[in-house]
Amino acid sequence: MTTTEIARRLEAHGILPTAQRVRIASVLLAMPQHLSAEQLLAQLKDGGGRVSKATVYNTLNLFASRGLIRPLSVDGTRAWFDSNVEAHYHFHDVESGALTDVAVPEVEFSRLPPPPEGMEVAGIDLVIRLRKTTRD
């Protein structure tokens, strides 16, 4: 994706495409991936630019609030962000922490509870925890 395309995508989400935001978005959106704030910061610094930690955190929250990325709750100890906002689920290797996507057609719900009165479903997070097979 070119810088211009990234900038257009930010604008489409109501985000002013500043230099740092475009740099952050181009790392995130380069491929579907799961990143923590510190991982993203490390990648940006490897890339040789200067982006402050505060900007990374603020930008991740901004992107998430505008629906450009999706926050993940898998860990409890730190926030993860998924650059793939299409509906999908996850495998989580509890030992290594690795996250893998599970496509929507791989899962079928034949029954789901109705939401409580006055509420509607905003989203479904499904995490399938994995461990090494124990052969005994």
Added chain:
Amino acid sequence: MTTTEIARRLEAHGILPTAQRVRIASVLLAMPQHLSAEQLLAQLKDGGGRVSKATVYNTLNLFASRGLIRPLSVDGTRAWFDSNVEAHYHFHDVESGALTDVAVPEVEFSRLPPPPEGMEVAGIDLVIRLRKTTRD
């Protein structure tokens, strides 16, 4: 549940039933509930005893590692623990943060992906995010 019953239950999980652990367990196991470390600490202090923050955190981790309680990833900003370790799922009100149980029979999977080679499913976390109904 009596103190003796709690102590037996701790022992059954390989946990030495010290005074603090029994107090912590009796709050947790009084009913099926979702608590953060700070909430638990507050309840213990209301109860008039002296338990240190470190002991609460260490004990929660100990209990979770022995399968007496279950850690929940719903929040990203802090750890939650569920005193109900039976299989079940959750509603999560994203505005208030409230968690509600969803019983297993309320959800049916007619299709689930096979785990990757050499891996097996250790558990399934399902969180149904709820928001207020928007009538437009």
Added chain:
DNA sequence: TTCCTTGCAAAACTTTTGCATTAAA
């Protein structure tokens, strides 16, 4: 006595915030 647990404080880690500087409209 020997080992494990507890409390306290300090440290570590993640995330947010205040404020002066810089960039964008």
Added chain:
DNA sequence: TTTAATGCAAAAGTTTTGCAAGGAA
């Protein structure tokens, strides 16, 4: 010129750790 974004450092919130003191085996 006026408003918004950035960087830095400090602050805030959560969780872990070191160590001396206390409790259990």
